Structures are given as structure tokens and as C-alpha cells.
Amino acid sequence: MDVVSPELNSLLPDEIMDTEAIEEVPHSQSEPTHDTSVPMETDSSITISASSTLFAIKPALATSTAATKTTDSLTGTTVSTSGTQKLATPFAFSAANHQIILNKVASAQATEAAKAAAAPAQVIKQEGQKLLVTTIGKSGQPIVLQLPHTGGKPGVSQTSRDAKSPTPQFKVVTIGGRELKPVLSSAGNQVTTLQAQQLKTVQNIKPVQSVAVGGVGGSQFKTIIPLATQPNVQQIQVPGSRFHYVRLVTATTASAAGQPSAPNTSKPLGVNTGAVRMSVPVVQAQTMKQVAPKPLTSAPQVVTTTQTQQRLIMPATPLPQIQPNFTNLPPGTVLTSAPGGSNVGYAVVPAQYVTQLQQSQFVTLASSSSFPASSSVQTQAKLPYNGVSAAETTSRPRKPCNCTKSQCLKLYCDCFANGEFCNNCNCNNCFNNLEHETERLKAIKTCLDRNPEAFKPKIGKGKEGESDRRHSKGCNCKRSGCLKNYCECYEAKIMCSSICKCIGCKNFEESPERKTLMHLADAAEVRVQQQTAAKTKLSSQISDLLMRTTPIISSGGGRLPYTFVTKEVLEATCECLLEQAKRAEQTRQPQVEAERAILEEFGHCLMSIISSAGKAKTDCASINC
DNA sequence: GAGTTTGAAACT
DNA sequence: CAGTTTCAAACTC
Numbered sequence A: 001m002d003v004v005s006p007e008l009n010s011l012l013p014d015e016i017m018d019t020e021a022i023e024e025v026p027h028s029q030s031e032p033t034h035d036t037s038v039p040m041e042t043d044s045s046i047t048i049s050a051s052s053t054l055f056a057i058k059p060a061l062a063t064s065t066a067a068t069k070t071t072d073s074l075t076g077t078t079v080s081t082s083g084t085q086k087l088a089t090p091f092a093f094s095a096a097n098h099q100i101i102l103n104k105v106a107s108a109q110a111t112e113a114a115k116a117a118a119a120p121a122q123v124i125k126q127e128g129q130k131l132l133v134t135t136i137g138k139s140g141q142p143i144v145l146q147l148p149h150t151g152g153k154p155g156v157s158q159t160s161r162d163a164k165s166p167t168p169q170f171k172v173v174t175i176g177g178r179e180l181k182p183v184l185s186s187a188g189n190q191v192t193t194l195q196a197q198q199l200k201t202v203q204n205i206k207p208v209q210s211v212a213v214g215g216v217g218g219s220q221f222k223t224i225i226p227l228a229t230q231p232n233v234q235q236i237q238v239p240g241s242r243f244h245y246v247r248l249v250t251a252t253t254a255s256a257a258g259q260p261s262a263p264n265t266s267k268p269l270g271v272n273t274g275a276v277r278m279s280v281p282v283v284q285a286q287t288m289k290q291v292a293p294k295p296l297t298s299a300p301q302v303v304t305t306t307q308t309q310q311r312l313i314m315p316a317t318p319l320p321q322i323q324p325n326f327t328n329l330p331p332g333t334v335l336t337s338a339p340g341g342s343n344v345g346y347a348v349v350p351a352q353y354v355t356q357l358q359q360s361q362f363v364t365l366a367s368s369s370s371f372p373a374s375s376s377v378q379t380q381a382k383l384p385y386n387g388v389s390a391a392e393t394t395s396r397p398r399k400p401c402n403c404t405k406s407q408c409l410k411l412y413c414d415c416f417a418n419g420e421f422c423n424n425c426n427c428n429n430c431f432n433n434l435e436h437e438t439e440r441l442k443a444i445k446t447c448l449d450r451n452p453e454a455f456k457p458k459i460g461k462g463k464e465g466e467s468d469r470r471h472s473k474g475c476n477c478k479r480s481g482c483l484k485n486y487c488e489c490y491e492a493k494i495m496c497s498s499i500c501k502c503i504g505c506k507n508f509e510e511s512p513e514r515k516t517l518m519h520l521a522d523a524a525e526v527r528v529q530q531q532t533a534a535k536t537k538l539s540s541q542i543s544d545l546l547m548r549t550t551p552i553i554s555s556g557g558g559r560l561p562y563t564f565v566t567k568e569v570l571e572a573t574c575e576c577l578l579e580q581a582k583r584a585e586q587t588r589q590p591q592v593e594a595e596r597a598i599l600e601e602f603g604h605c606l607m608s609i610i611s612s613a614g615k616a617k618t619d620c621a622s623i624n625c
Numbered sequence B: 001g002a003g004t005t006t007g008a009a010a011c012t
Numbered sequence C: 001c002a003g004t005t006t007c008a009a010a011c012t013c
Helices: A006-011 A107-117 A182-190 A285-290 A351-358 A373-381 A434-450 A512-555 A567-586 A591-624
Strands: A046-050 A053-057 A068-071 A078-081 A091-094 A101-104 A130-133 A143-146 A208-215 A220-225 A232-237 A244-249 A278-282 A301-307 A311-313 A345-348
Touching: A512 A567, A512 A591, A567 A591
Parallel strands: A046 A091
Antiparallel strands: A046 A053, A068 A078, A091 A101, A130 A143, A208 A301, A220 A232, A220 A278, A232 A244, A244 A345, A301 A311
């Protein structure tokens, strides 16, 4: 089934739509079940929060035919279902243990929870093989998801399930606009008009085109970091993507739909462990229909809604659930206002933007002592992409860009190229911000169309360390000899490789020029380090002496105690002088200049000693008085 | 700080 | 794919 239109699909970063982890599986019930997987598309109830905003997807219904007996692979409970109106082993997302747990809940519970979750307009109706989803946004219009009568997916953890029992399966139903699927036609009178605008957001978010419900094991995970207030932000981390997605939602007062009746901690959906952090896998819509979880320990549910320009990622937990209290906030929680006012919006936000925002109008709520607010947010805001850890991507603050003509929407702009919003930059006419999210998304799409790898790191990381790092495309230098920062290889401190097309390259292992440069660079670095260490040591020694000599000073007269010039002080002083001599030598200064520099350094040392001693004496005298 | 050089990105 | 232009960073003075 074509869930996401090609146009939309192409609009989205590859990482989002990556389907590598999803495999098509024959529609069969005969495949052995896997105890470790979690029932997903089949006979499960999904409760999904949305903006205004809870999606409460009623469980996929048991088949309308024979009663079935199913065993919950998670809890071991057996649920008998019969008839069309019985819910077969419904599930619910829960945030137990700060993870989304796909949980079975009793039918009644699920129904009740769904009712509770549904704001007045969010009526959950189960209807045959369809799902009536509560409203997204404010319009109160439902979204319908169809559950086929059969279609239990092998591999979707039909654990312990009667192989012959039909297992309903979530089907993706495209709603709104151009992708309305005929499956809706059978929705009966419970299905109302599906208006695209119901999912509009403040930021020109176009009508939702599709709602995909599916799950996959072994797929990529999105991490949704719920935020505390309304409107709020949920950070969504997408491994493999350097973009960080933040979902801006307006919280509602809806009660917790789908609250887990029995949180199952054995089947966490996500791999993250942060408090209240939730993870759901990213599944390409087109393949959701036949999703078979890979041997991951979970088979999480995924519900995504996509739009022509913005991705709508349904929250995996009802908002009330994900609203953390102020004393137990997860690291990375950000309290913010959605740009544009009260409207609900979903915006693709670079990972670093949360941090960036934090420095401006956003308020950090993270208060855990073990996660300092700023650092924790930053850490979480950074995406580990393509094997690059967050720490690696955050080791250096990005320099502000100076773009003037690109609007910071082309790869010329380092901020944009690195998936960041411009912040504190010197750019002109910048569109690389939330206010121009539409343009920005288009630009991203354009870049990805041109080069699907555009936002991936250029420097691949070898499996066995830095020695294997190399530029993914190679450089094309002609005049710099690849020994200046114009060269991307040199800039990344890696040598050129066979894929480089450079001319006159000197950036190779045996290159004497490169060795000289490296030597000089290393020497400079060592010099700085030694100098710093020496000064630190001297300072430390002086301070130490001050402490130890105070009694002597107090008993002495006007002269400074000789004990100031101790062995340690002498050593530190000598180190400073030696360092000065080395520096003069390396910079090939004339001897006269070298001597002068050394003497000056000695003078500085003496001044420090005298100053410290005098201060100690003064302090001591004042104490004695 | 202004001007130049450079090479990646973008365009044709 | 190749040649050209545009662009912003790196570099020089």
C-alpha cells in the first residue's frame, strides 16, 4: 500500500524513511512465533497521543469470525476474543520505566482509557476492522485506520498465538488530500469526513496525507522526549539522521488514554533510558503493511502521520502521561512555546536547536542533579548519526556562519549542512530558522534530491579507529596541496585517499611537507600545554607555600621568609624558563632575543613569587592584628 | 578589517 | 558527467 506519496516521501530525509530494517513478510500465519517480540499490528490497541491531542487508536479488532484465543506474549495472559466487537488483546503504549511499553490491557481498560483520553471530540469507536482515531489538532475530525480482517503478520510476534487464528493487522490509511484510500469507504457511518486541514499546524503544515500505523522490530528508533507544558516540544531523535526532530504540540487536558494497566518492563520499545523518554521506531510507511519485526526485543508500534511538507509524528504516549512533573524531568526536557502562537505545529528542528533555543527563549526544565540542565539538553539534542556519537558531534561549538546570499539554506552554510539552525550567526537574510520552516524543509528536500548523502558526515569513521577515517567523497583540491584548511581532508585531520581527485597532493603519509606541518602543529600544541601546566604548577606551588609559611611570616620582621624559594618553586620557575627557551628555539629566534625572552620570563616568575609572598605577609599581618 | 584565494556546492 | 558559476570559509596583508 502506498502510504506516503512519492512526493512526500522524497521530501523527507532518508533516515526517516529508511526501510532497511523493515522486511516484507508474506501474509502468513504459519510462521513460528517469537516470544521475544511484541504483538504489534495485530490485534493490538494503540493509544497514541496527539496534539490536542491524543490519538487513541482502538484496538485492532478480533476477527469477525471465529472466536480466537490468544496469549499475550508479554504477560502470558490469555485473552479470548470472539465476535466483531471484542477486542483482542489490546495494547497500549505506556511510559513505564520511562520507556514506551507496548502493553496489553484489558479490553475494558483500553476502552475506558480511550474514552478517558478522548477529549469530547476524540471518540474512539471500534468499528469492524477499522480504527477510529481521535482527532488530531483541534478540528475534531477523526482519522480512520483500517484493520484488515486478516493479515496477521508472521514474525510479528504472534507468540503463542493460535496459528490459525486470524490476526487483525493495522493497515495504513491515508487520509486527507490526495491519498485518501478506498479502505475508508467501508468505515461506515462512524467515519466522518476526513479533512486535511484538521492537522494543519501553525507553520504552514499542510494537511495530513497519511497516517501510518505499523511496527517493526530492528528498525530505527525515534526518541520522543516529551515536554512539560503546552504548547510543548518533543524531541525526536532519529539515529542515522543528523536532523533532530522536535514535535511541537499543544497539550490538552485529555486524560491518559491507554494508560497501561500493567506496564511491561520486559519489552521496552526503545533503547533509551532517559526518564520519560520514549522511543518508537521509524518505519517507512510503504512497507508498514507487511512489517515483520526483526530480532529486536521489541516490536514497537509506530504511528506516523506525514504531510506534504512536514512530518507529523504521533506521540507514543498520551500527553498527560508524558508530561513530566517538575521533580522528575528527563534530561533534555525543554519548556517552550511553539513558535507562531497557540497553534499546533510540527517542525523539523535540528538537533542542536534545542540547545540553541535553550540559550534564548527556551527554558530548561531538566533538573536532575545527575544531568545538569544545559549539558543534558545539549547531549540529548545532539543526534548520534551515522555512527557519530553525540559527544563527537558536540565537541566543538559551531562557528557562526556569515552567509549572505544563500539564506543559509544551502550546503554552503555550515549550520544548515550540519543540521543546525542558525543561532548567533552573522548571516543575512537567514531562512535557517523555525520561522522559515517551510522553506527550510524544501531546501532540505532539494539537497536530498541532489544528494541523498548530503547530510551525512563526510568523514566516515573506520571500524578500527581514526586511522580508517576518510573522506566519503574525497577532496578536489588543486592549489592548496591539500595542506590547508581549504582541503576537507586536511581540515578533518585525515590524509587524502585514493578517492580524492586532488592535484599536487601533499597530504599523504610520507609527505615531508605534511610531516613538517604536523610536527609544527604538534609542537605548538605541546608548547601550549607545557606552558599552561608550568604556570599552573607555579601558581599552585606559590599558593601552597603561602599556606605553609604563614607562621614564619608572622614571626618575622620586614623581610620575606626564605622558605618561599623552595625546591618546588625553583622547579616551576625553571620549567617556565625552559619552556621559554624552547619556544625561542622553535621559532628560531636570535640568541639575543631568546635570552631576552628568558630573562623576561624569569622576571615574571620573580614578580609572582614576590607578589605572592608580599600578599601572604600582608594577609598574615592583618590576621595577627 | 579588507581583499584574495580556495574548493565545495550549485548550476548549466 | 563535465564545465562554469556561486558561495562562504580560509587565508594574507
